[in-house]
Amino acid sequence: MTSERRVIGRHAATVFVGQMAVMAFGVTDTIVAGRYAEGALAALSVGSAIFISVYVSLMGALQALLPVWAELHGAQRTSEVGRSVRQSLYVCGCAVAVGMAILLFPAPMLRWTDVPPSMRGDVEAYLGVLAFALAPALLFRLFSTLNQSLGKPQLVTWLQLASLGIKLPLSIWFAFGGAGLPAMGLVGCGWATLVVNYAMLGAAIWLLRSESSYREYRFWQRIEPPDWTQLRKFARLGIPAGLAVLVEVTSFTLMALFIARLGTAASAAHQIAANLTAVAYMVPLSLSIATSARVSFWLGAGDALLARKAGRKGFQLTVLFALLIASAMAMFRWQLAGIYSANPAVIALGATLLLATSFYHLADALQTLCVFVLRCYQVTVMPLVLYGTLLWGVGLGGSYLLAYRGIGPWTAMQSPLAFWLMSGVALFATAVLFLVLLGWTVRRRR
Known part of the structure; x- marks a missing residue:
């Protein structure tokens, strides 16, 4: 099985490079906003929390289609892959409509979470631009999921790397202005994202039409009417997966909205911790995508033993890299926080939060691999x-109590650290239960 580990590692490395290029979008915007104004960084913390909650939840529903296409690929049913992809466009269209409605009208959520009125204007303007960047982002995610299921993520990675070369200068130019363009601040970062997303989608469409390796799947036939049997299968996978991701992500990103009432320094420090945690998450995410593609491939090929072995190899790699990343995050916390801000108070609080996020990352890596293989x-x-009970109930609810009201002998901390501590505990419990569930599921399928 050394070769299986190599296949998973090579696939994961390719996905990781592309995911890091996409994550660099967020890092770029965080640094640009932080240098533009502390208030812009605080508003980005809130705005990105809402956008990420919407985008990643909808993306999770689309990403859940990976096992469907990987199984068809493993069974060598190539013509059915093309038809299944065309049917998935109906799912993507519904996802775009739901996401845009939320992003264009965020005011109720901002009021519910007590985001300061001084931030709301910048947040709403930023989300208004990103609403129109959602459609190309989700369609490109569908293209990415297809390539991952076929074990060919290289083209996606090259596109993502190329897009970073466009995003970086555009964010700086649109935010700070120049060459006749007025400074737009945070909204400028949103416009840069919109331009890049449409450029990536255009390149993906061109590749699907011109690249010879896609011809056997016959993607470019006339789209069939909705196949409700196929769509119900998508829904059984995609809706629970999307809702699970929604719970996971909102338990993470709603922290930013509740922390906003602690002031701009707390929001800025939290944004540093959240951004670095999101970057670190790309490693277990990439390994989980690669592992699930191999597990589904072998299941489609009718070899349950090789599917189990592929899952074990992915688990070993995930644990190894999670330990390395968590250790680095704790050891270099001061240097990492200093990259994002020049404010000593923000750096000090950010470095403290990174100690908690190192524990958070370990649990996050384990549960991510489990949930992908379970799909x-x-x-x-x-x-x-389990997500709803632990991440919302224990994590988010417990965080709010610890931060603002106190729990038992512990008085209210009035610090974003309370959110990271309680969320880490909830995520660790989630990882343990997922491991038990995965072990039971695999034994039952023998």
Whole structure:
């Protein structure tokens, strides 16, 4: 199985490079906003929390289609892949409509979470631009998921790397102005994202039409009417997966909205911790995508033993890299915080938060791999139940109490650290239960 580990590692490395290029979009915007104004960084913390909650939840529903296409690929049913992809466009269209409605009208959420009125104007303007960047982003994610399921993520990675070369100068130019363009601040970062997303989608469409390796799948036939049997299968996978991701992400990103009432320094420090945690998450995410593609491939090929072995190799790699990343995050916390801000108070608080996020990352890596492999075995409802109970109930609810009201002998901390501590505990419990569920599921399929 050394070769299986190599296949997973090579696939994960390719996905990781592309994901890091996309994550660099957020890092770029965080640094640009932080240098533009502390208030812009605080507004970005809130705006990105809402956008990420919407985008990643909808993306999770589309990403859940990976096992479907990987199984068809493993069974060598190439013509059915093309038809299945065309049917997925109906799902993507619904996702775009839902996402845009939320992003264009965020005011109720901002009021509910007590985001200061002084931030709301910048946040709403930023989300208004990103609403129109959502459609190309989700369509490109569909293209990315297709390539991952076929074990060919290289083209996606090259596009993502090329897009970073466009995003970086555009964010700086649009935010600070120049060459006749007025400074737009945070909204300028949103416009840069919109331009880049459409450029990536255009390149993906061109590749699908011109690249010879896609011809056997016959993607460019006339789209069929909705196949409700196929769409119900998508829904059984995608809806619970999307809702599970929604719970996971909102338990993470709603922290930013609740922390906003602690002031701009707390929001800025939290944004540093959140951004670095999101960057670190790309490693287990890439390994989980690669592992699930191999597990589904072998299941489609009818070899359950090789599917189990592929899952074990992915687990070993995930644990190894999670330990390395968590250790680095704790050891270099002061230097990492200093990259994002020149404010000593923000740096000090950010460095403290990074100690908690190192523990958070370990649990996050384990649960991510488990939930991706569970989808290969069509298990999606129980992870949703566990996410809702632990991440919303214990994590987010417990965080709010610890931060603002106190829990038992512990008085209210009035610090973003409370959110990271309680969320880390909840995520660790989630990872343990997912491991138990995955072990039971695999044994049952023998």
